[in-house]
Amino acid sequence: MEKIANDTLSLWQEEGSQLIETNFKVFRSLVEQTRDYVERGKYNQAVVYGQGAALYAFLQHSGIFFSPELEQLFLALGQKIIPTNPDSRKRISLPGKVNRILHVATSVHSVGGHSRMIERWIQQDDQRSHSLVLTQQPSVLVPKTIKDAVLKTHGNIYSLTETIGDTVSWAKRLRQIALSADVVVLHIMPGDVIPIIAFSNKEQSPPVIFVNHADHGLWVGASISDVVANLRFSGMRLSQERRGIAAERNKLLPIILNPNHRTLTCIEAKRKLGIAENSVLLLSIARGAKYKTTDGINFADVHVPLLERYPQAILVVVGLNPGEDWSTAIQHTQGRIKIFPEREDTAVFFQAADIFVDSFPIASNTSLLEAGSYGIPLVSRFPYPNVYRIAGSDAPGFDEHLIRVRDLEEYTAVLSRLVEDEEFRLSLGEETQKNIIKTHITSGWQSYLEDIYLQATTLPRISLTSKTMKDQMFIGEPDVLLPRVFSCATGQDKINIDELIQLHPFSQTFTQKLRVWIDTVKIHGIGRGRIQHLLPSWLYWRLKKLISVN
Numbered sequence: 001m002e003k004i005a006n007d008t009l010s011l012w013q014e015e016g017s018q019l020i021e022t023n024f025k026v027f028r029s030l031v032e033q034t035r036d037y038v039e040r041g042k043y044n045q046a047v048v049y050g051q052g053a054a055l056y057a058f059l060q061h062s063g064i065f066f067s068p069e070l071e072q073l074f075l076a077l078g079q080k081i082i083p084t085n086p087d088s089r090k091r092i093s094l095p096g097k098v099n100r101i102l103h104v105a106t107s108v109h110s111v112g113g114h115s116r117m118i119e120r121w122i123q124q125d126d127q128r129s130h131s132l133v134l135t136q137q138p139s140v141l142v143p144k145t146i147k148d149a150v151l152k153t154h155g156n157i158y159s160l161t162e163t164i165g166d167t168v169s170w171a172k173r174l175r176q177i178a179l180s181a182d183v184v185v186l187h188i189m190p191g192d193v194i195p196i197i198a199f200s201n202k203e204q205s206p207p208v209i210f211v212n213h214a215d216h217g218l219w220v221g222a223s224i225s226d227v228v229a230n231l232r233f234s235g236m237r238l239s240q241e242r243r244g245i246a247a248e249r250n251k252l253l254p255i256i257l258n259p260n261h262r263t264l265t266c267i268e269a270k271r272k273l274g275i276a277e278n279s280v281l282l283l284s285i286a287r288g289a290k291y292k293t294t295d296g297i298n299f300a301d302v303h304v305p306l307l308e309r310y311p312q313a314i315l316v317v318v319g320l321n322p323g324e325d326w327s328t329a330i331q332h333t334q335g336r337i338k339i340f341p342e343r344e345d346t347a348v349f350f351q352a353a354d355i356f357v358d359s360f361p362i363a364s365n366t367s368l369l370e371a372g373s374y375g376i377p378l379v380s381r382f383p384y385p386n387v388y389r390i391a392g393s394d395a396p397g398f399d400e401h402l403i404r405v406r407d408l409e410e411y412t413a414v415l416s417r418l419v420e421d422e423e424f425r426l427s428l429g430e431e432t433q434k435n436i437i438k439t440h441i442t443s444g445w446q447s448y449l450e451d452i453y454l455q456a457t458t459l460p461r462i463s464l465t466s467k468t469m470k471d472q473m474f475i476g477e478p479d480v481l482l483p484r485v486f487s488c489a490t491g492q493d494k495i496n497i498d499e500l501i502q503l504h505p506f507s508q509t510f511t512q513k514l515r516v517w518i519d520t521v522k523i524h525g526i527g528r529g530r531i532q533h534l535l536p537s538w539l540y541w542r543l544k545k546l547i548s549v550n
Contacts, residue, residue: 016480023062054191058217061482068469078200102181106189107137113366131155171197190219207456229253269352286359288321300329363393375433397436
């Protein structure tokens with residue numbers, strides 16, 4: 001780890017400065033193509049390339065966290081294609097009178113921090129009505145737990161892709177749905193420009209709250225957001241310093257957790273997992289990409305010295321990618337490194353754990369918080385200078401008690417003390433649990449939310465500037481480290497621009513789709529040439545829903 005902190009860190013910084021310049025040029029070319037399509041009135045293609053530009057800059061850090069040029073293009077597009085309606089009442093939400101919340105998400109899934117945030121938000125704030133709009137996902141794919149949460153508050157679920165039309169009509173539909181809401185909350189992915197188009201007329205839109213769940217990279221939406229709700233301190237600082245969010249609009253909203261109630265003792269949970277009762281269980285849970293091998297050392301390797309020193313110690317990891325090979329470390333520890341695939345039902349693992357170790361090289365705040373809420377002490381590796389805090393773990397609930405280590409020697413020493421000293425382990429876990437409950441659960445979290453609702457409804461609407469601002473690349477700290485860190489998160493060093501563009505449903509004309517479909521059938525047969533490759537997304541998902549119902 002000393003090597004990462006010194007020699008390798010310097011190399012990453014040098015590589016990062018070169019990559020940023022290259023990445024910024026690619027980003028700029030995508031923005032210019034977006035501008036060209038806007039000026040020619042080809043709005044669907046403009047959305048395709050605008051989303052591609054934002055996603056590229058998020059995945060391949062380009063020295064920027066906010067693109068005024070990209071946002072201004074879609075603000076102008078929205079103001080042009082969605083005319084002001086004089087009959088529409090101005091949306092004025094009275095302080096303390098926030099009753100109807102409209103959550104807007106690009107997509108939601110059964111696994112992932114931002115989807116759980118939506119679900120738990122609605123479950124906790126259940127005295128209000130909550131509805132959900134999906135901009136790029138059919139409603140049939142919404143997890144049942146989220147559907148149930150929405151329906152319990154007498155809300156509705158809308159899918160824009162199930163509406164006949166294109167991205168322009170989807171943006172119009174979103175704005176129409178939002179007219180009945182007191183507040184709009186954006187949980188969108190970094191490249192989702194549909195809400196910018198929809199809410200480009202602030203006078204006829206409800207207050208907009210942006211949930212900054214992807215705080216470590218560029219995202220679009222700052223220009224229309226009356227309040228930015230940051231999940232952690234490092235993201236909050238970056239919002240003000242690099243995204244230009246005014247202090248009064250820059251608020252903290254901790255990640256929300258459901259109250260965790262033990263149904264098993266630690267010993268009972270270990271039995272259920274087939275682990276010895278007298279073992280000391282080190283647990284780590286995260287998405288597989290967060291455990292990518294770094295500098296030739298994988299996540300399992302760094303625990304081998306500890307496991308060899310303490311025969312009672314066991315490492316359990318939930319979420320490893322199949323591509324990672326930990327077989328050598330597993331053999332050296334006589335099988336005391338146990339791997340489980342990514343899964344939703346993690347409660348038994350948390351209840352069996354004695355120590356929680358954060359994923360590396362990408363941290364996992366949500367998993368740390370869930371572990372800490374069970375009274376488990378937390379340890380995280382952070383071999384970077386403090387200026388790079390955005391690349392590590394931080395949250396208001398565990399900052400005071402999380403043990404951060406700088407190198408492998410310190411990491412092994414800290415874990416050794418926790419393995420040996422049960423009293424220290426239990427007391428640290430108890431203090432961590434108290435702080436997390438106070439900040440991230442029930443009434444503690446609700447107080448942060450009420451403050452954000454109040455701020456959103458009392459501040460004047462954010463002004464949409466007509467002044468042309470230029471995107472400015474920044475080569476310095478923390479930017480120079482992020483290209484390498486991001487490549488760990490995405491699992492790839494280079495992004496294929498063509499593939500990125502093709503992710504959008506309007507990326508191809510029907511003729512292009514037909515040509516690809518015919519080629520696919522010729523090569524792979526009719527089974528691979530699926531009909532949905534030809535149909536408009538709204539038609540395909542309507543047929544899919546009809547078939548599933550019948």
